[in-house]
Amino acid sequence: xxxxxxxxxxxxxxxxxxxxxxxxxxxxxxxxxxxxxxxxxxxxxxxxxxxxxxxxxxxxxxxxxxxxxxxxxxxxxxxxxxxxxxxxxxxxxxxxxxxxxxxxxxxxxxxxxxxxxxxxxxxxxxxxxxxxxxxxxxxxxxxxxxxxxxxxxxxxxxxxxxxxx
Numbered sequence: 001x002x003x004x005x006x007x008x009x010x011x012x013x014x015x016x017x018x019x020x021x022x023x024x025x026x027x028x029x030x031x032x033x034x035x036x037x038x039x040x041x042x043x044x045x046x047x048x049x050x051x052x053x054x055x056x057x058x059x060x061x062x063x064x065x066x067x068x069x070x071x072x073x074x075x076x077x078x079x080x081x082x083x084x085x086x087x088x089x090x091x092x093x094x095x096x097x098x099x100x101x102x103x104x105x106x107x108x109x110x111x112x113x114x115x116x117x118x119x120x121x122x123x124x125x126x127x128x129x130x131x132x133x134x135x136x137x138x139x140x141x142x143x144x145x146x147x148x149x150x151x152x153x154x155x156x157x158x159x160x161x162x163x164x165x
Contacts, residue, residue, distance in 0.1 A: 024065035028058050028091040034109045037088060042131040045086035051129070051162055053081070054090045056113065057122035064089075064122040067139065070148045077153055084161040092117065126160045135160060 029037075041052045057064030068089065071077045081087050094106055094117075110116065116123045116136045124137040142152045158164060 024062070024069050026059040027065065027068040027089045029089070030059065030091050030093070032091075033105060034090045034092065035105065035112060037090060038112070038127070038131065041086045041088045042127060042129070045127075046129040048086070049129075049162060050084055050086050051134070051160065051165075052127040052131070053085045053087045053157075053160075054113065054125040054127065055087065055122050056090045056092050056109075056116055056125060058091050058093050060093060061121045063139065067122050067142075067148060071153070074150060077150065077157065080154065080157045080161070084157070084163075092121070124156070134165075 038052070038054060041054075045052045055064065055067065059065065071081065090109070090113075092106055092109055093102065096103065098106075113125045114133045114136060116125050116133075119136060119138040120140065122139045124139065125133055126135040126137070128134050137156055139148075142148050142156060144152070
């Protein structure tokens with residue numbers, strides 16, 4: 001019995017250690033105003049002849065963090081993004097516990113991005129040089145198994161480059 005108990009504790013500690021080592025990096029800044037973040041990205045993109053892609057979601061969303069990890073680890077995807085887009089992670093958290101100011105920001109964000117949250121999270125919003133919504137991409141169409149399809153993700157990004165438009 002004692003041996004079983006020690007083995008169980010060791011297995012639990014090992015599982016916690018492995019999980020901590022494989023935790024995905026949080027990419028959403030929860031302390032900035034998302035509308036101001038978008039305005040800054042649009043201004044920067046306009047000056048560089050790029051478009052803006054807003055990855056809307058939050059650190060609370062495992063699929064959001066999984067996508068961020070996926071695109072940073074793939075050189076082909078990272079290069080397409082760097083050459084064509086100002087890519088930002090736009091935090092959205094509809095929980096009342098965030099406070100009234102954050103709730104109002106969230107409502108304004110959804111209004112500005114054509115209610116993109118109706119597709120679930122993450123959701124990708126392509127903006128033109130003036131900040132107008134060109135396209136909203138439902139991320140479920142980019143999934144494959146427990147992750148994302150490189151082919152589908154590249155097709156999405158390449159179809160919305162400034163050159164393609």
